[in-house]
Amino acid sequence: xxxxxxxxxxxxxxxxxDMPVKTIDEINEKISEGKAVVVTAEEMIGIVEENGPxxxxxxxxxxxxxxxxxxxxxxxxxxxxxxxxxIRMTRVWLNDVMAYAGIAAVDAYIGAxxxxxxxxxxxxxxxxxxxxxxxxxxxLYAESYGTxxxxxxxxxxxxxxxxxNQAYMFNPRNCYQNYAAATNSTDKTIYTYMGTLLPxxxxxxxxxxxxxxxxxxxxxxxxxxxxxxxxxxxxxxxVAFEGTQHNPGQERMPNGIPIGPAGTLALIGDMKxxxxxxxxxxxxxxxxxxxxxxxxxxxxxxxxxxxxxTSVSDKDIYTNIVDKSGKTSFSQRVSYQELRxxxxxxxxxxxxxxxxxxxxxAREIAQLLKMQVxxxxxxxxxxxxxxxxxxxxxxxxxxxGD
Amino acid sequence: MKKVKVSLTFPPxxxxxxxxxxxxxxxxxxxxxxxxxxxxxxxxxxxxxxxxEEESIDKALxxxxxxxxxxxxxxxxxxxxxxxxxHCGACTSVCPSRALSMSxxxxxxxxxxxxxxxxxxxIKACPLRLLHLAHRGNETA
Numbered sequence: 218x219x220x221x222x223x224x225x226x227x228x229x230x231x232x233x234x235d236m237p238v239k240t241i242d243e244i245n246e247k248i249s250e251g252k253a254v255v256v257t258a259e260e261m262i263g264i265v266e267e268n269g270p271x272x273x274x275x276x277x278x279x280x281x282x283x284x285x286x287x288x289x290x291x292x293x294x295x296x297x298x299x300x301x302x303x304i305r306m307t308r309v310w311l312n313d314v315m316a317y318a319g320i321a322a323v324d325a326y327i328g329a330x331x332x333x334x335x336x337x338x339x340x341x342x343x344x345x346x347x348x349x350x351x352x353x354x355x356x357l358y359a360e361s362y363g364t365x366x367x368x369x370x371x372x373x374x375x376x377x378x379x380x381x382n383q384a385y386m387f388n389p390r391n392c393y394q395n396y397a398a399a400t401n402s403t404d405k406t407i408y409t410y411m412g413t414l415l416p417x418x419x420x421x422x423x424x425x426x427x428x429x430x431x432x433x434x435x436x437x438x439x440x441x442x443x444x445x446x447x448x449x450x451x452x453x454x455x456v457a458f459e460g461t462q463h464n465p466g467q468e469r470m471p472n473g474i475p476i477g478p479a480g481t482l483a484l485i486g487d488m489k490x491x492x493x494x495x496x497x498x499x500x501x502x503x504x505x506x507x508x509x510x511x512x513x514x515x516x517x518x519x520x521x522x523x524x525x526x527t528s529v530s531d532k533d534i535y536t537n538i539v540d541k542s543g544k545t546s547f548s549q550r551v552s553y554q555e556l557r558x559x560x561x562x563x564x565x566x567x568x569x570x571x572x573x574x575x576x577x578x579a580r581e582i583a584q585l586l587k588m589q590v591x592x593x594x595x596x597x598x599x600x601x602x603x604x605x606x607x608x609x610x611x612x613x614x615x616x617x618g619d
Numbered sequence: 620m621k622k623v624k625v626s627l628t629f630p631p632x633x634x635x636x637x638x639x640x641x642x643x644x645x646x647x648x649x650x651x652x653x654x655x656x657x658x659x660x661x662x663x664x665x666x667x668x669x670x671x672e673e674e675s676i677d678k679a680l681x682x683x684x685x686x687x688x689x690x691x692x693x694x695x696x697x698x699x700x701x702x703x704x705x706h707c708g709a710c711t712s713v714c715p716s717r718a719l720s721m722s723x724x725x726x727x728x729x730x731x732x733x734x735x736x737x738x739x740x741x742i743k744a745c746p747l748r749l750l751h752l753a754h755r756g757n758e759t760a
Contacts, residue, residue: 285705287746412709413744420712497705499746509705509746557723571712575705576726 253278257583265528274524281586282431283513285578290390292328296382305367306359329508341506343498384488390460394432394480398423399541408503421570426579427553431514436473442600448513450496454486513586624693629663646679693737700749710741
């Protein structure tokens with residue numbers, strides 16, 4: 218049947234674009250039999266160039282993607298277990314970093330950007346997460362007002378990944394589908410989450426794995442949706458929901474690629490199974506702490522359209538360079554191919570560019586995921602629900618108080 | 620022949636002092652200005668590379684010391700914990716000499732010690748804090 222479809226599609230008697238070449242179930246069957254053809258999103262560029270998308274869609278079953286970027290909206294839920302007598306923790310500190318405990322009773326959420334109360338920006342929630350994944354002991358101090366059922370009012374102890382019940386990363390916003398590049402028009406150096414920006418357009422920073430980035434290889438969210446199994450931090454996790462600030466309505470190029478921040482993913486994964494090869498704490502000078510999260514998503518090549526989408530290259534992906542000082546409305550459109558060349562021209566001046574997202578790690582993840590799929594260790598999933606495709610513009614927060 | 624890298628901080632009264640000319644004319648040094656940040660009547664900061672006889676360099680530094688100009692000798696060196704590096708590229712965004720650089724196709728960070736000015740800008744730009752200054756240099760008050 219499949220062969221018949223391919224033959225028909227090749228003869229042009231069927232509109233190939235919307236005609237599925239294979240289903241996710243068929244691809245998973247091939248994976249289980251060790252017969253799936255798996256390539257990385259970078260390898261796919263050449264395959265489509267050489268063979269055309271129609272043939273590439275027949276040849277390739279899965280394209281793997283990868284990214285390793287600072288993702289501030291990350292953190293983890295941890296359940297510490299109950300002490301005797303028990304405590305309903307109301308305030309919790311992990312290595313002196315406050316974790317949110319306004320849930321029951323020994324659960325807390327440690328956020329990547331929360332800073333240490335004693336060390337400030339030198340240590341934050343991201344470092345607690347890295348230490349936890351490394352198996353280190355973490356000092357837990359918790360307070361409570363005490364209740365009849367939870368009489369204890371404070372506790373000091375140590376926790377680690379071996380003695381807590383659950384520890385799962387739940388990141389409300391990861392894998393931003395494209396992002397604005399940053400520069401600085403003012404006379405002073407500014408310190409931002411996009412790195413140190415030198416005065417008078419002294420440099421430009423950008424943050425994406427571009428042609429290897431998950432959501433840039435499935436720009437219209439055809440295969441990545443709620444429930445999609447993903448590689449996160451070295452473990453297998455899932456897309457839990459659309460990410461916060463998911464904005465599919467962003468302006469797009471004719472190839473469907475958004476120009477600037479668009480879709481996002483909320484991801485979940487077992488932190489006990491993660492590795493610091495793929496999760497690292499980071500400090501941005503005078504900004505604070507954040508977490509490098511390594512994510513890879515396999516994309517099933519269901520049809521010719523997905524072959525086209527996964528063959529996207531940096532020259533086809535555009536973003537705007539914006540003034541992060543907020544002093545001007547400067548904006549200049551640029552392709553990632555230009556940004557990756559090391560220089561762009563702003564106001565007739567050659568300005569050096571620098572990435573903030575690791576291509577070395579992104580490639581490592583895409584390669585590792587490719588091997589896992591090839592070996593049958595990582596199966597693909599049909600999304601339980603699609604991500605929103607046409608959301609309304611993002612809300613602005615108006616000042617409504619005094 | 621000796622070569623040293625020095626940062627010079629000029630007080631407001633000395634911003635217009637023609638130090639570079641004197642170093643060339645009176646001390647026979649070769650001067651290479653690597654970085655300059657000069658604000659008239661406020662402060663001036665220079666990073667220079669001085670080449671010449673060791674004795675001439677020592678005399679020149681003594682002379683600078685007598686001019687209320689602070690100098691800092693970069694006889695230290697930058698160290699990079701390469702095995703911990705994730706090759707994000709943040710340090711390359713601030714490196715004035717491109718001693719720290721990465722480029723297509725592999726985007727691995729490379730560090731060329733010869734090119735390094737030991738300016739220290741990268742130390743705080745590294746999100747993983749993997750760049751350090753080893754053996755801090757002599758400093759005058």
